[in-house]
Amino acid sequence: MMHMSMRWFGPQQDSVTLKQIRQVPGMEGVITALHEIPAGEVWPEDQVAERKAMVEKAGLKVLGIESINVHEDIKYGAANRDMLIDNYIKSLEAVGKNDIHLVCYNFMPVFDWTRTDLALPLEDGSTALAYDGSIIEGLTAEEMFERIANSSNGFEMPGWELSRRDEITAQIKKFQGMSDDELRANFKYFLDAIMPTCEKYNIKMGVHPDDPSYDLFGIPRITKCEEDLVKIARMNSSPLNGFSLCTGSLGSNPDNCLPKIIRNKEIASRIHFAHIRNVLHTGDHQFHESSHVSHTGSLDLYEIVKALVEVGFNGVVRPDHGREIWDEVARPGYGLFDRALGATYLIGLEEAIRKSKGMPYPDNLNSITAPWC
Numbered sequence: 001m002m003h004m005s006m007r008w009f010g011p012q013q014d015s016v017t018l019k020q021i022r023q024v025p026g027m028e029g030v031i032t033a034l035h036e037i038p039a040g041e042v043w044p045e046d047q048v049a050e051r052k053a054m055v056e057k058a059g060l061k062v063l064g065i066e067s068i069n070v071h072e073d074i075k076y077g078a079a080n081r082d083m084l085i086d087n088y089i090k091s092l093e094a095v096g097k098n099d100i101h102l103v104c105y106n107f108m109p110v111f112d113w114t115r116t117d118l119a120l121p122l123e124d125g126s127t128a129l130a131y132d133g134s135i136i137e138g139l140t141a142e143e144m145f146e147r148i149a150n151s152s153n154g155f156e157m158p159g160w161e162l163s164r165r166d167e168i169t170a171q172i173k174k175f176q177g178m179s180d181d182e183l184r185a186n187f188k189y190f191l192d193a194i195m196p197t198c199e200k201y202n203i204k205m206g207v208h209p210d211d212p213s214y215d216l217f218g219i220p221r222i223t224k225c226e227e228d229l230v231k232i233a234r235m236n237s238s239p240l241n242g243f244s245l246c247t248g249s250l251g252s253n254p255d256n257c258l259p260k261i262i263r264n265k266e267i268a269s270r271i272h273f274a275h276i277r278n279v280l281h282t283g284d285h286q287f288h289e290s291s292h293v294s295h296t297g298s299l300d301l302y303e304i305v306k307a308l309v310e311v312g313f314n315g316v317v318r319p320d321h322g323r324e325i326w327d328e329v330a331r332p333g334y335g336l337f338d339r340a341l342g343a344t345y346l347i348g349l350e351e352a353i354r355k356s357k358g359m360p361y362p363d364n365l366n367s368i369t370a371p372w373c
């Protein structure tokens with residue numbers, strides 16, 4: 001069964017409150033992170049405990065962490081990577097000791113997610129995040145930063161922290177010289193090092209796909225299609241080595257057939273977490289995010305949820321991004337209203353699919369102390 005959550009950026013960095021999230025029908029918990037701790041530094045166990053207590057006081061659970069960011073030097077395979085991986089392991093221990101068993105992360109060099117517009121007006125008067133490859137091709141990375149920073153309603157967007165702007169050009173150059181296979185080797189090195197700790201604390205690791213799922217700025221990208229995911233599954237045999245299946249990211253590339261990816265036997269059992277949202281393709285390397293409803297975008301969310309049900313998915317999902325609607329001012333993509341609509345739509349899809357197959361729904365709401373652990 002899908003266990004519904006919303007991402008929550010913490011008490012200082014989110015316009016949405018835990019009280020509001022708690023009132024969204026079917027909401028079981030949040031996905032959160034200590035965003036104030038830079039990549040490469042250790043998460044203190046007591047700060048994780050404090051965040052968890054805050055969430056639980058509001059009647060929700062911390063269903064997972066998104067993200068403990070992987071330092072660029074680990075992705076690059078720099079001389080100091082062992083020290084940085086040790087720090088990562090300590091952060092995982094802090095999470096595990098707090099009885100949290102899911103971590104979403106990414107292994108994308110330099111850029112986490114990329115958009116050219118954070119508030120593209122749609123014809124219904126809402127705004128949405130959008131991407132236009134022809135704009136990107138004419139911009140420098142610094143200009144990209146300005147563009148994102150100036151249109152994010154005053155919020156610092158994860159991966160686009162202003163503190164990272166100066167290092168960015170140098171990093172792009174560094175990674176432009178690296179092949180996909182070299183990046184894969186560094187990824188394997190990282191996975192092999194962290195998996196024993198994940199096993200010890202039963203932490204499911206879900207790597208996030210490249211967003212968008214095609215090449216950018218000539219840097220290696222190794223999480224953008226079914227074949228890439230299979231390679232990752234084979235990198236480390238622990239069942240905890242898995243995916244955060246982001247339908248909007250993989251779905252940004254029309255060549256990616258999401259139900260087929262979900263049903264791939266080497267991928268299915270490793271889907272530890274799902275970000276479910278829709279995108280509307282408007283051209284080659286051009287899309288904008290849409291409402292979750294299937295016919296407002298290019299992805300068939302019914303088929304996606306059906307595939308998840310059919311492979312026996314039993315884990316945490318979140319509606320991921322939403323449009324900005326009803327005059328809400330929020331972190332782009334992370335307002336309350338459209339994500340709440342998306343969550344209830346997804347819950348409705350799952351209920352209908354399961355009941356039409358004679359499957360119980362919900363499986364047992366009182367025992368959702370993470371049956372997926």
Ligand code: DNO
Nearest residue numbers: 067104105106112113158208
């Ligand atoms: C964007 C998010 C990503 C995601 C990271 C995971 O909205 O989906 O920033 O959190 O890639 O590390």
